Amino acid sequence: MHRRPLTLGLAAATLAALLAVPPVAAQPTPEEIINGFEGVLGPVRSYRPSHPKGLCAAGHFTATPEGSRLSVAPVFSGQRVNTIIRFGVAGANPQADDRARSTRGLGIRFETAAGDVLDMANISAPIFGAPNPTVFLENLRVRAPDPATGRPNAERIAAFVAANPAVTRQGAWLGATLPPASWATTPYWGVNAFRFQGQDGQVRHARWVFEPRAGVQRLTAEQMQSLPRDFLADEIRARIAQGPVEFDMVLQFPGPGDDVTNPTVAWPDDRPRAVVGRLTVTSVAAGPGGPCDPISFMTLDQEPGISFSDDPTLHARAAPYAVSLSRRTN
Template sequence: MPLFKLTLLAQACILTGLAFSSPTLIAAEKTIPELVDAVNGTPDAASREAGKKVKLRNHTKGFCTSGYFAPNPELQDSLAIPFFNQSQIKVTARFSLGGTNPKLSDKTPGRFMSLKIDGDKENLNFVTTNVPVFFASNLDDFFTFQTKVKQGAEGKQWLIDNKPDAKAFFDYVKQLPPSPSFANSRYFGVNSFLFTDKQNNSVAGKWIFEPVAGTAALSASELANLGDDFLKAELLQRINTQPAQWNLYVQLAESGDDINNPTVIWPETRKRLLVGQVVINGERDSDSQVQECDKGIFNPLLLPKGIAPSADPILNARTAAYVESFIRRQ
C-alpha cells in the first residue's frame, strides 16, 4: 500500500477511535459497519466486496469547487469563538445529491452542501442538506430507515405506517420542489452544537445557510426541458461571472427545545446570529486539495475552540461512519 494511503488510514483509525469514545455509540445496538452497510445496501459479504470494488459511497454524484468564508466581526459581541476572528478563510466545497447512484437525476429535490473551512490553526467542516428535518432520532431507527428504503415502495410504505419521524421526512420531501441551482437552496445542519458565549456559557444552536440569490423552484414545464445532469454545469458557469453566496447563521435554542433530536424543527422565531458569508467563486479549483476533495471526508466533529458537539447520537456517529466508508474506498 502506498505511503500516503497508509498515512490516511492511520488518520482514519485515530478518528474512528475518537468517535467510538462517545457513550452514545458504546450503548448503540448497531455497529458502525452495520450502519454503513445499511446506507450502501451491502448486507452480506458478497455485496460488501462488490461495493469496495466500485468504491461505493453515499452522495456519489457530486463535485468539488472552492471559495472563501468571510466571518461577521459583530459575532464576537455574542460568541467567544476565536476561529471567527480571521478576515477571510479558504473554503473547499462539495455539492452533491443523496444516495449511492452516480446517475441519479438532478430533477430529484435533494441538494447537499459540504464545506471545509481551513483557518490558520483550526478547521471547521459542515455537512448540510436542504431538508431541515432528519428521518431518525437514534441509530436503530437510522438503520431501519436505510434498510427499508432499499426495499422500494413496500419498504417506504412500511416506514410511513410505522415510523412517524420517517413519515414527517417523506412529507417534507414530497412538497419540496427541485431548485434550478445549488445556489438557490437553503442548507441546514440538522444536528445541534454547543457554542460558547461571551459569559463562558454554552448555548445550543443549529447551522442555517441562506442563499443570497434567494430560493427558487423549477416548474413542471421547466423540469421537462432539462436533462438529468444540469446542476454541476449551472453552478460552475454561474461562478464564472458572479459568486454563489450564502449567509451563515446560528439558530439558537430556547428553554425546552430538544437539542439532541435531529427530527425536531425549532420554530422560525428562534433568534439567529449572523456568523458570516460563504462565497463560492472557484478561485482555487486548480489546487490539488480541491480537485481531490472527493477522496477524503468532511468531518462535522472537526471543531474549533468554542464549539462542541451536542449529545445527539446521529451527530456523534457521523465521523466513525464516514471513516468506515472512507476505508472501504481505499
C-alpha cells in the first residue's frame, strides 16, 4: 500500500518554488523530537518522557467475528491473544498526581501464539495536542527555558499558541472533563486514524477506542481534593482482586468531510461503529517495574491488517519512540 513519504522530494520542492508556493516545513527528525523533549524535561535517562508514571498489568484479547471480518491482522483472528499492559498517567513526572486533569494511558502489547506482535498506546482523551509533528516539536521548543532567564518565555509561548490554536484543543477538552475515577472506568482512544484491510479485501479508515465495560466513572470535585494523589494503583489492585477488568475495542469510521490526518479533531459521535474485540485485564503488578517497562507502546505499520493512514503525526511517532526507548534503557 502507498505510504506518504516523510519529506518532500526534490522535484516537488522545485515545483513548489516555481509555483511560488510556500515550502512545506521539513518534518522533524526523531532525534530533534527527543531533543525537544529533553530541552524541556532534561535528559531522557531512565524513564519515559511521556507517561512516566505507570503500572504493569496483563491479560488477553479476543477479536469478535466482526473484528475478524474487518481486519486480516493476526491479532484479529478470533483466537485468544496474550497482552502485556501498562496503565499510565500523562505528563513528564514519575510522581504525577493521579487526580490531575491530564490524560491516563493504556499501553497494550498483543502477542499471538505464533509470535505476531502489535503494540498500541492509547489515551483517555479523543484528541491529541498537536495537528502535525512540526507544530508538536515547536510546541516543545517554545516551552524550553530561555537561556537569558532560565525560565520559559511566557510572551513567546502566548504568541505561539495564538498562531497555533489547535494546540489548545486537548487542554480545553481535559479542562471540561473530570479525571477518571479509575484506570478501569475511562475510554482510551487510539486518536490517530489507521487503515484496516478486511477479509473482503476492502480497506477502511478507522480510529479505535477501548470502552470500559464497567461504565465511565469520573472523580467528583470533592474526590479531586480528598483522594490520595497516588490512588490509582491501589484502586485497580483492589478492583482486579474482585475480578477481571474489561474493555470493548470499538472502531469508529469517518463520515463525509471527516479528516483522517488531523488528530486534534474528533469525528462526530454519530459515525458508524463496530465492536471488534474484548480486552480483559486479569492481573496488575504488586509494585513498580515489570515486563511493560522495556516496551515502547508504538503501533507500527502492519500492512495489510492495520496500516498507517496519511496522518503525519502518526508517521512521526514511530522512530522517536524507539530513540526514547534506547535513551532510557541504555
